[in-house]
Amino acid sequence: MTPVEAAALGALSATAAVPSYDRAALRAGIVHIGVGNFHRAHQLVYLDELFGQGQAHEWGVTGLSVRLEDKGLRDDLVSQDCLYTVTEVSEAGADTRVIGALVDFVEPGNRAAMLAALTAPDTRIVSLTITEGGYYVSGDKPDLGHPDLVADAGNLDEARTVFGLIVSAIAARRTAGAPPLTVLSCDNLPHNGDLTRTLVEGLARAADPDLAAHIAQSVTFPNSMVDRITPATTPQQVEQLKAQKAIADKRPVFCEPFKQWVIEDRFASGRPALEAVGVTFVEDVxxxxxxxxxxxxxxxxxxxxxxxxxxxxxxxxxxxxxxxxxxxxxxxxxxxxxxxxxxxxxxxxxxxxxxxxxxxxxxxxxxxxxxxxxxxxxxxxxxxxxxxxxxxxxxxxxxxxxxxxxxxxxxxxxxxxxxxxxxxxxxxxxxxxxxxxxxxxxxxxxxxxxxxxxxxxxxxxxxxxxxxxxxxxxxxxxxxxxxxxxxxxx
CATH class of the missing domain: 1.10.1040.10 (N-(1-d-carboxylethyl)-l-norvaline Dehydrogenase; domain 2)
Incomplete structure (x- = not known):
């Protein structure tokens, strides 16, 4: 049985595709909030494919979560050098690959470490998969009067919500002169970028109108569409991976072969050339x-x-x-x-x-x-x-x-x-x-x-x-x- 870890990539290659690129050469240009199964089967797979073409090694991903219950996920992935397997399953069979695009995963609840990742000069994109319920929507509009958001607006230095952290990070980046961010929602919501903009700018406006004006001028929020059926992993699938591939992965992902990603091409400080691996960039998603x-x-x-x-x-x-x-x-x-x-x-x-x-x-x-x-x-x-x-x-x-x-x-x-x-x-x-x-x-x-x-x-x-x-x-x-x-x- 081969564990998923950097030292075992040679052995893992007997039953799974493994990264062909030097992971040590990756730099984190993206911070992703919400490192669940979907993100690991979708955005990280696209990036892994791009890195395998020898491109965009400055766009590695640092994972982040504001949910303390994700500590176990983080600890398991870090113990595997942030490597994990994705298995595409269909009636034709199962294809397994080891994904290497995640370079770090910040400890949930460690606000200082989360802000350090979000404010790092190399960070130019913050992406989100926080589920439909994470956007404080009431009816068809975000509820900026929600107590969580009101509390963050009243004390940005202690902000705890996803959007409060993003606003805090943008404020710190403005002070430090860091490049402007692109905030890229990858959740299944109509006009997810517009919704994210409304939340971020609205929270900033309540905290500091000048900061809100800065965000309106310099930060971009492309809308995107994502698609890949990715259920929760079952204990039976973990055992199946061991039995069929002789791979011991604490956090494997199983998904369908199909995947799709369409993004509006509006990025504040550059982006990886994901069109080379099948991502569609459009004017209006x-x-x-x-x-x-x-x-x-x-x-x-x-x-x-x-x-x-x-x-x-x-x-x-x-x-x-x-x-x-x-x-x-x-x-x-x-x-x-x-x-x-x-x-x-x-x-x-x-x-x-x-x-x-x-x-x-x-x-x-x-x-x-x-x-x-x-x-x-x-x-x-x-x-x-x-x-x-x-x-x-x-x-x-x-x-x-x-x-x-x-x-x-x-x-x-x-x-x-x-x-x-x-x-x-x-x-x-x-x-x-x-x-x-x-x-x-x-x-x-x-x-x-x-x-x-x-x-x-x-x-x-x-x-x-x-x-x-x-x-x-x-x-x-x-x-x-x-x-x-x-x-x-x-």
Whole structure:
């Protein structure tokens, strides 16, 4: 059994691809906040490929987390010289590679060390994968009055949030004359760069208007779109890596072969030439992100809730259930494709076919529970905007209302067979309380303005949602979805 560490790269090369470049020559030009599985399967893989071409060795990555619970992750990666494996899995087999693009990982909670990394003169990009729930969004806008942000604005020297740390670092860099930063969000949010700018500039404005003006003039916040299905690693996969590859990795990542990254080309102090490894740089990422958020992310929600309520635990098994597969096809073709933008040279229908194939990959072993996670943040980002757009055109939204009614039924906290659902949302208690009340009065769920905004007051949407929810309780998931499909086949 070969451990993942720098001294063992020669031995690891017998069963995995290993870095072909000199890691000692890498310099950290990027600080990344949120070194979870997705970042390690996505951005770090692209950079590893670029470094392997002999390019951009000044763009190594320092990892950072404000979450104390990430200390174990950090300690495990540091013990492996910041190396780890990524295994791409499909029916064709499993390809494993050792990723070397992470050069350091700051101890979570060590504010001085985090600021030192963020203010280092070589640091020119700060990137983020902090999940949809990390942006303090209420409705469709960030809540700058959130107590965490207000506390940071009142004392930047002790700022603890991601955005407070970034503002603190920018202030220190301005004083030191360091190069201006690019802050690059890589989370699944519409206009993620614009949202990040609003948070950073808004917090800075509350703390120091001159600093806010400096940020507006010198710091850039490109929007980006990222895509790669990357579930949480299971203990079985860790053992599988040992058995099949003779590799002992404390923090392996398993993902699908597909990956995509589209970025607006607005960088304050240069960037790595990632176009050489397949990254798409554009003037406006909006159509790409909308197509992905609607066809893929809203598609995930479409299959997640009916499958979970029926007791189906794995996504590829959900895709083999005819009812779920037909429901996905109907919602996609009748609602999500029409609400997705046209992009020159890109076929929405071909993209949907690729997405559907990816959902069915049996080797990824993605879970419906993961797709059901954090509905209170994901529904307003992925599903509800499509409903608003179609309503504005005067078109039907019954399928999208059913997706949200299925989420409400899931949030009640019981599967169809009565099995309890463990909390699966940062605001689970509030969501569940509303779902319980909605069993008798569906409008109680739609009254959550943080989620639905004014959509719940639109009689066309509210009537469709209420009818579906009543049917789910009276007749169950299968009959309700079948009734819908008779009216709206794919």
């Amino acid at each position: 909006t159509p790409y992100e909308l197509m992905k958020l609607r066809i893929l992310n809203a598609g995930h929600a479409t299959i997640a809730y009916p499958a979970a309520l029926l007791g189906i635990e794995l996504v590829h098994e959900a895709m083999r259930e005819p009812l779920v597969a037909r429901f996905l096809a109907s919602v996609e073709t009748n609602y999500l494709l029409p609400a997705s933008p046209s992009i020159e040279g890109v076929s929405r229908e071909d993209y949907l076919a690729t997405v559907t194939h990816r959902f069915g990959n049996p080797e990824v072993r993605d879970t419906t529970r993961r797709l059901c996670l954090d509905g209170s943040n994901r529904q307003p980002k992925f599903v509800l905007p499509a409903a608003r757009e179609l309503l504005a055109r005067g078109e039907d939204v019954s399928g999208l209302a059913l997706v949200s009614a299925l989420w409400c039924r899931y949030a009640y906290g019981e599967l169809e067979d009565g099995t309890p659902i463990e909390p699966n949302d940062p605001d689970w208690d509030t969501i569940r309380a509303a779902a319980i009340e909605a069993r008798q009065d569906p409008s109680r769920f739609l009254a959550m303005r943080r989620v639905f905004g004014d959509l719940g007051e639109d009689p066309r949407y509210a009537e469709a949602f209420a009818g579906h929810l009543r049917s789910l309780w009276a007749r169950g998931v299968r009959d309700t979805v079948e009734d819908y499909l008779r009216q709206k086949p794919a």
